Structure formats: C-alpha cells, structure tokens
Amino acid sequence: MISRYSRPEMVSIWAPETKFRIWFEIEAHATDALAELGVVPKEAAAAIWEKGAFEVDRIDAIEAEVKHDVIAFLTNVAEHVGEPARFMHQGMTSSDVLDTCLAVQLARASDILLADLDRLLEILERRAREHKLTPTIGRSHGIHAEPVTFGLKLAFAYAEFARCRDRLVAARAEVATCAISGAVGTFANIDPRVEAHVAAKLGLTIEPVSTQVIPRDRHAMYFATLGVIASSVERLATEIRHLQRTEVLEVEEYFSPGQKGSSAMPHKRNPVLTENLTGLARMVRGYVTPALENVALWHERDISHSSVERFIGPDATITLDFALARLAGVMDKLVVYPERMQKNLDRMGGLVHSQRVLLALTQAGVSREDAYRLVQRNAMRVWDSDGALSLLELLKADPEVTARLSNAELEDRFDLGYHLKHVDTIFDRVFPK
Numbered sequence: 001m002i003s004r005y006s007r008p009e010m011v012s013i014w015a016p017e018t019k020f021r022i023w024f025e026i027e028a029h030a031t032d033a034l035a036e037l038g039v040v041p042k043e044a045a046a047a048i049w050e051k052g053a054f055e056v057d058r059i060d061a062i063e064a065e066v067k068h069d070v071i072a073f074l075t076n077v078a079e080h081v082g083e084p085a086r087f088m089h090q091g092m093t094s095s096d097v098l099d100t101c102l103a104v105q106l107a108r109a110s111d112i113l114l115a116d117l118d119r120l121l122e123i124l125e126r127r128a129r130e131h132k133l134t135p136t137i138g139r140s141h142g143i144h145a146e147p148v149t150f151g152l153k154l155a156f157a158y159a160e161f162a163r164c165r166d167r168l169v170a171a172r173a174e175v176a177t178c179a180i181s182g183a184v185g186t187f188a189n190i191d192p193r194v195e196a197h198v199a200a201k202l203g204l205t206i207e208p209v210s211t212q213v214i215p216r217d218r219h220a221m222y223f224a225t226l227g228v229i230a231s232s233v234e235r236l237a238t239e240i241r242h243l244q245r246t247e248v249l250e251v252e253e254y255f256s257p258g259q260k261g262s263s264a265m266p267h268k269r270n271p272v273l274t275e276n277l278t279g280l281a282r283m284v285r286g287y288v289t290p291a292l293e294n295v296a297l298w299h300e301r302d303i304s305h306s307s308v309e310r311f312i313g314p315d316a317t318i319t320l321d322f323a324l325a326r327l328a329g330v331m332d333k334l335v336v337y338p339e340r341m342q343k344n345l346d347r348m349g350g351l352v353h354s355q356r357v358l359l360a361l362t363q364a365g366v367s368r369e370d371a372y373r374l375v376q377r378n379a380m381r382v383w384d385s386d387g388a389l390s391l392l393e394l395l396k397a398d399p400e401v402t403a404r405l406s407n408a409e410l411e412d413r414f415d416l417g418y419h420l421k422h423v424d425t426i427f428d429r430v431f432p433k
Contacts, residue, residue, distance in 0.1 A: 005280060010321040013108050014314035016056045022101045023073055024052055026198060027088050030180055033197035034090055034190075044084035053080040070094040091190030095301060096180045099214040102313060103176050104202055106222060109317035110172035113229075116324035117165045121158060123332045125431060128154035132423060135416055136250060136341035137352065142242075146352050147345060147419040150250075150336060155430045157236045164229045171225040175218045178202060179210035184300040212301040216294040219309070223291035226316050230284035233323050237274035237281070240330065244271045250341045254333035273330050280323040287312040345416075349382040350391040356413040357395060357405075364404040374401055 012018060028048050035045035054076045063072035078085035089097075132151035137144050178199035182190045192206075199206045207214050243251045253271050255261070261268030290312055294305035345352065354375050361371035378394040378401075392414050395401045401410070 005322045006318050007321055007325060010109060010112050010318050011314075013105050013112075014318070016059075019101060019105070020054050020056065020059065020073060022104050022202075023070075023097050024054065024077065025202065026097050026100050026180075027074075027077070027092075028052060029198045029201045030092060030096075030190075030194050031088055031090070033194040034087070036197075037191055037193065039191075040087040040090060041084075044087040047084040048077075048081055048088060051081045051084075052077055068094075070097055091182050091188075091194075092180060093183045093212060095210075095213045096182065098306075099210070100178045100180065100198065100202070100204070102219075102309065103178060103204055103214065105313065106219075106317070107172055107176040107203065109313075109321075110168060110175075112321055113226075113317065113324065114165065114168060114172075116321055116328070117161055117168065117229075120324055120328040120331070121161055121165070123328050124154050124158040124161065127331060127334065128152075128158055128427075128431075131336060131338075132427060133420060134336070134338045134341065135345060135420065137345045144344075144348055144352055146355065147416055149420060149423055150338075150341065152423060152426060153239065154331075155427060157232075157239075159430050160232050160235070161229075164225075164232050167225045167228060171222045173205075175222040176204050177207040177214055177218065178204040179207040179212075179214045181207070181210045181212070183212060185209065185211040185213075213297065213305075216291075216297060216305055219305075220291045220295050223312060223316055224288050226320050227285040227288040230281040230320055230323065233320075233327050234278050234281035236327065237277035237330075240274045240334070241271045241278070244274075248340075248344065250337055250344060252335040252337070253330055254335055273326060277323055277327055277330075280319050280326075284316050284320050284323070287316040347387045349385070349387040349389050350414055351379055351382055351387075353414045354379050354391065356418065357391075357401075357410065360409065360413050361401070361404055366404055374398065 028045070031040060031045045031048050034040045035042040054073065058076045058079075059069070059072045062075050063069050066072055066075070074085075074089055077088065081088075128151045130151070131154065132149060134150040135147050136150045136153070138146050138148035178195060179185070180190060180195035180198050181187050181192070187195075195206050198204075209215075240251060240253070242248065244253065252269065253273050255269045260266075261270045261272075290308045294308055297305060358368075358371050358375045361374060362368050366374070375395075378398055379391055381394060382389045382391045392410060395405075395410055396407055405413075
C-alpha cells in the first residue's frame with residue numbers, strides 16, 4: 001500500500017486496530033454463544049465484553065516472542081480480562097479468527113467499492129445524456145469507421161461498469177462467509193450453533209464446509225472480479241488517452257489553473273490521470289494470479305496463502321478504490337470538444353458513408369462484388385488525397401455509379417442523421433426508465 005494511491009476510509013479497514021477489533025468481536029461473540037449453550041459461564045462472557053481491550057504495540061511485542069499472532073492477541077486481551085479469559089477461544093482454532101476476520105474486511109471493502117461504482121455510474125449517465133447526440137467518429141482498428149455519438153461511447157462505459165457492479169455484489173456475497181469450526185473443520189470441540197451466532201452478528205453467512213480454512217476459490221473469484229473491474233477502468237482510461245492525442249483532441253482531462261504538464265515544455269497538457277489509471281489497473285490485475293494460486297492448499301489447512309493475502313487484501317482493494325475515485329473525477333470534469341469531433345468526422349471527405357452507398361448499389365441491382373469495387377475505387381482516391389477530395393463528388397462523376405443511383409439518391413446516403421436514428425433505442429436499453 002502506497003499513501004499516494006490510498007484513501008483513508010479504505011485504508012482504515014486494513015489498519016491493525018481494525019483487524020484486532022474484529023478479532024475481539026469474533027472471540028466475544030463466540031463466547032456469548034458458548035455461554036448460551038452452557039459451555040462457559042455467562043459471567044465470563046460478560047467480563048470479556050466489559051474488560052476486553054488490547055494494544056497493538058503489546059501484541060507485537062508478545063508475537064516477537066511466541067511467533068504466533070493469534071496467541072499474542074489472546075495473551076494481551078487476557079491481561080485485561082483476567083481469569084475469565086480462560087474461556088475465550090474454546091474449541092476454536094486460529095483460522096476461525098483469521099478467515100472470518102478477512103471475510104468481514106473484504107465485505108466492508110466491497111461496500112466502499114460499490115459506493116465508488118455508484119458514483120462513477122451516476123457521472124457516466126449524466127455525461128452520456130449530455131452528449132447523447134454529439135456526433136463523433138467511430139473507429140475500428142484505430143481507423144475511421146462510421147459515425148457514432150460521444151454519448152454512445154459513455155453509455156457503453158456505463159453498461160460495462162454496471163456489469164462490474166453486479167459481479168462485485170456476487171463476489172461480495174461469495175466471500176463473506178464465517179468459519180468457526182475448529183481444528184480441521186469438524187466442529188469436534190465447538191458447536192456449529194456458535195458459528196451461526198457469530199455469522200449473524202457479523203453480517204456473514206456460514207461456510208458450509210471449511211476444512212479448518214474457508215475455501216480459497218471464494219477469494220480467487222473475489223480478486224478476479226477486482227481484476228475485471230480494473231480492466232474496465234483501463235479500457236475507459238485508454239479511450240480518453242487516445243482521444244486526447246494532439247492529432248485527435250476530441251476530449252481532454254481537466255487542466256487546473258496553475259497546473260504544469262512538463263518540466264521541460266511549458267505547452268504540454270498531458271493525460272497524466274488516465275495514464276496513472278492504466279498503471280494502477282495493471283497492479284490490481286497483478287494480484288489475481290496469486291489469489292488463484294492460493295486455491296491449492298495442502299489437505300485441510302496450510303498457511304501458504306497467508307503471506308499472499310496480507311499483501312493482496314489491502315493492496316488490491318485500496319488501489320482499486322483510489323482508481324475508481326480518480327476515474328470518476330476524470331469523467332466528471334472531462335472537457336469535451338464537439339467541434340473537433342465534427343471536424344475529425346468530416347476530415348476524410350465523406351468516407352464514413354461508404355457502406356451506405358455500397359448497400360444502395362446492391363439494392364439497385366448491382367452485385368455486391370461490383371458494388372464494393374465501384375465504391376472502393378473512388379474511396380481510395382479520397383483516402384490517398386487525405387480527405388482533400390470528396391467521395392460524394394467522385395461518385396457523382398462515376399458513370400457506372402450514376403447509371404444506378406441519381407445524384408439525389410447519392411446525397412441521401414451522406415446524411416449524418418441516418419447513423420443516429422437508433423440512439424434512443426440504445427439509451428433506453430442502457431438506462432431503463
């Protein structure tokens with residue numbers, strides 16, 4: 001975790017104080033359940049809530065000696081609780097605490113990420129509606145293809161992040177499970193009703209079979225979902241970066257007063273935020289493979305996953321939280337240049353309408369092969385002139401074309417509005433009323 005790419009609310013989820021507080025609640029809730037079952041005195045359960053406390057520094061000092069974090073925690077809490085502390089951790093194993101705590105942390109992190117996505121979706125919808133009918137060129141392979149609108153580009157991004165949100169809701173539900181099942185997960189020394197009680201208190205579901213650890217396929221799916229969301233962040237960031245290139249300049253990241261783009265060239269206004277988002281997305285995706293490799297643990301339990309999760313749990317969620325917030329800011333303040341979009345749309349002499357002429361010729365009785373040849377030979381002259389020539393005028397001067405299509409019919413095929421006639425239909429699909 002790097003403070004430059006962190007936000008306080010998400011960071012706090014992974015702070016030692018938060019982790020140990022969750023550990024305490026797991027232990028205290030479990031002791032409550034054991035007291036209700038008559039396994040431990042109710043007075044002991046009450047004393048744990050009343051007197052229970054811990055100090056991070058003290059836990060660290062004890063761990064330096066005993067080389068076991070959960071034992072160090074329990075020892076420190078016992079220093080505050082006194083004699084009743086002997087009833088803590090009855091029938092439990094360390095994984096019951098560690099895995100259940102991780103589930104709580106990932107669930108809380110998910111809630112922040114879902115709020116991030118909600119804000120981004122609101123901004124994307126607003127900007128999409130703002131530019132619903134702002135014409136721009138659609139590109140395939142980076143080359144001018146046919147007209148679209150900038151609003152459609154943003155609607156595409158909205159739909160993508162809406163899918164991301166659905167995936168994260170599902171991943172949150174899958175990872176938010178509680179395991180209080182004891183050594184090797186058999187409940188031999190602890191009643192399954194304790195697990196159910198702790199799960200309910202912490203807002204988790206019970207793990208059907210935990211084998212001492214919660215199965216790591218759940219976590220693999222969770223981090224894979226974060227990786228997909230990061231890839232969607234990068235896709236939109238890459239689009240903005242391309243559209244901000246000097247030769248294109250259809251949109252631009254907001255450049256604030258006093259901001260400087262280059263230490264050497266005073267004229268520069270670089271897409272630094274979206275470039276940064278591309279890098280952050282790479283980092284989040286980098287955490288996916290270790291999560292997948294964590295699935296294959298030895299028998300009922302090993303700790304090869306533990307060191308991995310100490311990295312990827314905080315780093316993936318903190319980085320993605322920052323990236324989503326940054327992307328929302330970029331899209332909220334994105335400067336859009338409709339005039340430049342129109343200029344780029346027009347710069348290739350009407351080539352973007354070539355398909356309509358092709359189809360019109362086939363409708364007029366020309367074979368597709370001949371129609372393609374007629375349109376292409378004129379289109380290539382426009383292409384080679386870098387748009388200085390007009391496709392429409394060349395077609396009007398081509399006797400093989402005019403033998404089939406009148407000037408008025410040709411002109412009709414160069415109507416920009418034709419390409420936008422179903423924008424409302426697409427918007428109704430993406431933004432249902």
